[in-house]
Amino acid sequence: MGKLPKISDAEWEVMKVLWERAPQSANEIVEALAARQWSPATVRTLITRLVQKGALSFEKAGREYLYLPVVTREEGIRQERRSFLRRVYDGAVEPMLAGLLDEEDLSAEELEALHRLLDEKRKGQR
Amino acid sequence: MGKLPKISDAEWEVMKVLWERAPQSANEIVEALAARQWSPATVRTLITRLVQKGALSFEKAGREYLYLPVVTREEGIRQERRSFLRRVYDGAVEPMLAGLLDEEDLSAEELEALHRLLDEKRKGQR
DNA sequence: CCTCATGGTTTACGTCTGTAAAACCCAAGA
DNA sequence: TCTTGGGTTTTACAGACGTAAACCATGAGG
The missing domain is CATH 1.10.10.10 (Winged helix-like DNA-binding domain superfamily/Winged helix DNA-binding domain)
Structure with missing residues (x-):
């Protein structure tokens, strides 16, 4: 495609x-x-x-x-994210996450949810 | 300003x-x-x-x-992120992070780093 | 002091975007 | 069958963007 x-x-x-x-x-x-x-x-x-x-x-x-x-939501989002990452961080993911955690005010709940997600991910990868 | x-x-x-x-x-x-x-x-x-x-x-x-x-790097980045979030997720941060964790292939190291960052954040907020 | 190179300013131009009206076409009601 | 309302397609137009050449002013070297 x-x-x-x-x-x-x-x-x-x-x-x-x-x-x-x-x-x-x-x-x-x-x-x-x-x-x-x-x-x-x-x-x-x-x-x-x-x-x-x-x-x-x-x-x-x-x-x-x-x-x-025709374009799926996932494709669309991925493209946007890629374009954002490229433009701002030359494609690096981690600094983007760091900046985001730092700058946006996440609620305790959001942080919790994120924590769970992350654990999930880490477990899966190990 | x-x-x-x-x-x-x-x-x-x-x-x-x-x-x-x-x-x-x-x-x-x-x-x-x-x-x-x-x-x-x-x-x-x-x-x-x-x-x-x-x-x-x-x-x-x-x-x-x-x-x-005149515009600082931080301002610039923030604006881009905001625009991205608004466009794709109507401004919600968490689904963006979720999608990102899901879609991009983060290395174990990156996940670790992120975990630390997150803990830091959670501690600070509590 | 005069000329010229070099750096800034103006102009160019096709495409994309946001915004929308005008024109056109055809199925359904009279 | 003729008209018409509701969709679709075409046209419009100003401003942003990518890309770049043309023009102009002035400092530096001769």
């Missing part, structure tokens, strides 16, 4: 909607994005571009299209 | 050079970015834009300028 298409900020919103539930019609997507206060036309543009980029596909259903993701 | 300027991908390369060492002349920056194979003109454009955005400033030194960062 070729390289993933680059998905812009606004386009991500559309992808998120379809990762949540798919397939959906353009109208449903517009609906789901009501919070953004975008003109329906705008949302349609985003959808079209995503189709062109190959991030979405669609199936005809009567007179309207139902759109569905 | 107002909001940080949005620094583009290519511009980040320039910032990194100056975070490493500052102030530096345009030529030195071009030099430092030799690996990118950019035309000197291109680098100058990036510098100019960064100055316009307020991410860099400069001091005159004879006929040339010495550029230096």
